[in-house]
Amino acid sequence: MQQAVAPAFKNCTDCPIRHRAVCAKCDSEELELLEDIKYYRSFSAGQPVMWAGDHMDFVASVVSGVATLTQTMEDGRTQMVGLLLPSDFVGRPGRGVAAYTVTATTDLTMCCFRRKPFEKMIDTTPHVAHRLLEMTLDELDAAREWMLVLGRKTAREKIASLLSIIARRDALLGSAPPGKELVFDLPLTREAMADYLGLTLETVSRQISALKRDGIISLSGKRKISIPDMDRLLTEAGDDSDGGYLT
C-alpha cells in the first residue's frame, strides 16, 4: 500500500502532475524539505482511502487516478462533495481528523506529506501558504458552483455539468486539442455520478441514454464518452429538442 515511487523531478515545470500545493513556485530548498516528509501511496479502484472521522496524519496530492469525497447521513443517504482529480489536494492542515470519506474510483496514487512537518513548512514558507489559500479559494468556488447545479438544475443539466467538468479537467491534463471532439473515460460508476448530482442511479442512466438518443453524446462501452460539440451539450441539455423520451 505504501510504496516508494520517488519521481525524478526537481522543480515544478518538470513535475508532470504539478503538485499544486507545493510545486507551484517551488525551488530546490523546499523540495529538499519535502523529500523528507513525503511518501507515495497507491490504491486500487473501489478501495476506500479513509473514512470520515478517521485519524489522519497526512495531507496529500493526487498524482494519478480519481477519488471522491463523500458525506453520508445516518440513514445512508450519500452526497459527494468533491471530486479529486490529478493535482488536487486533500486534507486539512491543522486538523487530524478526516471530515469526509475518501474513496478511490479508479486506480489511484497519492503523494502524501506528513501533517506536522507540512504544517511547519506552511508557517515558514509564505508562498506555500499563499498557494494553499489560492487552492482553497478555488475549491470554494467549485463547491459554490456545484451548489447551483444541485439546487437549480434539472437532471439532464446536471449530467451535462458533470461531463463538462470531467472533460475540461481531462483536456487540461491530456492536452487534447481544443474545439475538437472530446473523448474520455468516465471515471465514475452511475451510482457515484448519482451521488455527485443528488439523483438516483436510475435517473442518471436514463438521462445518459436520452443524451445518447438525441445525438448529443455517444458511448463506446459504458464508460467511454465522446462529445462532438461541448457547447451543444451545455446549451441543449436543458431542451427536449425532439420530444425527449418517446422518439
Place this chain on the structure above:
Amino acid sequence: MQQAVAPAFKNCTDCPIRHRAVCAKCDSEELELLEDIKYYRSFSAGQPVMWAGDHMDFVASVVSGVATLTQTMEDGRTQMVGLLLPSDFVGRPGRGVAAYTVTATTDLTMCCFRRKPFEKMIDTTPHVAHRLLEMTLDELDAAREWMLVLGRKTAREKIASLLSIIARRDALLGSAPPGKELVFDLPLTREAMADYLGLTLETVSRQISALKRDGIISLSGKRKISIPDMDRLLTEAGDDSDGGYLT
C-alpha cells in the same frame, strides 16, 4: 453609502464583532496598519451591495446585519451560495472582480479594507494569512455541508437545516443560554430562503406552516421564530409524525 462610523476598539477582545480575518490574533501594530485602509459602509435592507462581475477594490467583514451571496443563471434561476452573518468575511484577495452578487437582506454595516493594502498585509503578516486560510477552510466545510442539504434532504429537512444554522449563529452572537427555547428573527424572505434551499417560495411557506401546525416551531408575526426544542426540529423534521398536511 460610505459613512465613517469608527468604532472604539483596539484589540480583538474588545471587538464586539470579532473581525475574524484581521482581529483573531490582532495586535496594535496591525490595527494601526488596518486603521489606514479600512472604512465602513452601510446598506439598507434589500439593497444590492455588489453584482457578480463588478469591479471590487475591497474585501470586507460584516459588522451587523445579514447579506446573501447568490449566483444566477441566464434564465433567471437563482441559487444562494452563502449567507453572510456578522463576523463573516467577503471578497477574494487577489481578485478584483466579484464572483457573486451580494445583497443586504437586513440593514447592513460592513467594515471594508482596501484590497491592495490588505493583500500586502496578508503577505507580510503570516498569522493573518493563516487566519484567512482557516476561515476559507471553514467556509469550504460549510459549502460542502450545504451540498448535502441541497442534494439529499427533503424540503422539510432543508427548512430545519436552515433554521438550525441561523439559530446557532444567532445564539453565538447573542449569547442565548443553551438548552432553552430559541427565539430569533428570520433575516430572510421566503423567497430568499427558497433560493438558499433550492426550493420554490410556495414550498418554503407550506413547510413552515406544516412545522408550525406540528408544534415543532411557532411564529410571532411572519419573521419571529421560536423553537422550543432544537433536537426535535432536527430529528423529527423528516418524519410526518402525525400525517402531515391534513391535520
Place this chain on the structure above:
DNA sequence: ATCGTTCCTTGACACAGATCAAAAAATGGA
C-alpha cells in the same frame, strides 16, 4: 468456458415539490 457478482438499463407507477392562480396579510408612503 462457466459461474457469481457487480454494474447498467428499462419499465411501471408513486409522490414530493413545481407551477399556476388567487386572496390575505404586512409594509411603507403620501
Place this chain on the structure above:
DNA sequence: TCCATTTTTTGATCTGTGTCAAGGAACGAT
C-alpha cells in the same frame, strides 16, 4: 389613515424524479 406594493399563505393540478422490479451486460475468479 388609506392606498399601493410587497410578502405570505393556501388551493388545485401537473410533472420530474424517485421507487420498486426485472432483466441484461460486463467482469473476475475458478
